[in-house]
Amino acid sequence: MSDLLQPGEFRPVSRRELLLASAGGLLAALPGACNRATLPEPPRGPDAPMQFPGKVPMRVINSLPPCLETPWKYFATDLTPNEAFYVRWHLKNIPTTIDTRTWRLRLDGHVEKPIEWSLDELRRLPATELVAVNQCSGNSRGLFEPRIPGAQWYNGAMGNARWKGVRLDELLRRAGLKAGSVEVGFAGMDRGGLPSVPNYVKSVPLDELRKPEVMLAYEMNGEPLPLLNGFPVRLVIPGWFATYWVKAIERLTVFDKPFTGYWMNPAYRIPTTENAVEEPGNLCKTTVPITRMNVRSFFTGPGADRRLKVGETIDLSGIAFDGGSGINTVEVSADGGATWQPARLGDDLGRFSFRRWTLSLTPAKAGQQQLLVRATSNAGETQPSRVGWNRAGYMRNVYEELRLEVR
């Protein structure tokens, strides 16, 4: 029969077909087996592309809530365009409509006096601006072996942007912190699909929040934050992983003891080992909340599909960043890590930004070239030559590799 599937094929089904199947038995859902008028709209396969408002086509890790990965070509520019900036929400009901006439940010808890601000009022406070990398804690999770459940990012769950907003310190000063304050909790407007799903709240120690780089941002690359990236305001905490960069904040609460909500514990924790590395089957007994990023470097050019000739000069390029001390050196190896050549560093947009690097190489012989890149931060941090695994798939930062064909 023409409706029988061939090996290797599958026929995706939509919700209506499944309801028909459960209500009326499988017979009703099989193609050609019943009245065609009851079959639903064309089925969507798992690779069916989806494009989100305000965004270029992106890799869809999840559609609801949206988790979208930046295509690699967009890392060729220092600033990642807003329309290509990756998206990651945890809870199903993300804010899709904001009335700025009625929206207020509330600051309360262990303060002299709770305060509320409208978006206009926040914009009129003294502003600060800087360029910083936002990277998902689980960026590159899809590359670990053994594989780890969760958002299956490749390396594109990160972006570099110029952020503008009001310093956290400015807001806290205006509320008047009472003695004994230790942390501030940041609560997003998003909600889970059930009341039992914990609200998205992250808490940060005051010491960190008082640093001049930490802000409540309302602009990204000169534009208001896209709704998918946290309009009206989000926390920008340069050097720390993006789990803390809470989007669509509705409330700041000052705590007089450490906050232990779900998204601080047990979620988003790393083993207390060097570079958060542990072995599958021998997990570390103690964990702490993930915080600051480790040093990373990447190739952004040429593409892996470039065909090159012996004696032809290759212009390599890439990016590097760390948790805020800035990049000291980037080096490339063409012999599996035996020897390294220093790359030229590009414009310095600040210690929290991507740092571009370039290097020209001329391969002497034909065959597959394996190139490795590594960065060293100003704080002296280096990248590991071997992959370090952990149970949640966080903080991957092994040397990145580029393979090129040389004829």
Added chain:
Amino acid sequence: MSAPQESPAPPPGSSSLLLPALALLVVLGGAAAAYLVLAPSRPAVPPESPVQPIDMSGPVVSIELPQDDPILPVGPGGDDFHRHCTICHSSRLILTQPRLRPQQWAAVVQKMVKMYGAPVKPDDEKTIVGYLTAVHSSETP
């Protein structure tokens, strides 16, 4: 120490894309089990298409999210899966996971119940894990 430089290149060390499908049965007047074994899904990056602009000029800012119909195959436990598991997230999330072992799928479902309050009774849990294993596991059920 390797990584793809351009999506959607598959990650290194990933499993084979080709899996044999099981034949399905067409029945008359009775139910039949139909397991469809999928090729692992790799969400594709669509070809270039224009960015849908969002009007940020007015006091009310709004977007509409695109719909994503469930895209998993028919099979025993499939309706239990959809009833319990698409309350909080789309079914696409399952297909973008690695092909987990049955024990790993069981641990995922237990986490949904324990941490997020998914309304799944123990019997339903077994059915759902059975379905997930049938449609997206490295092992046969």
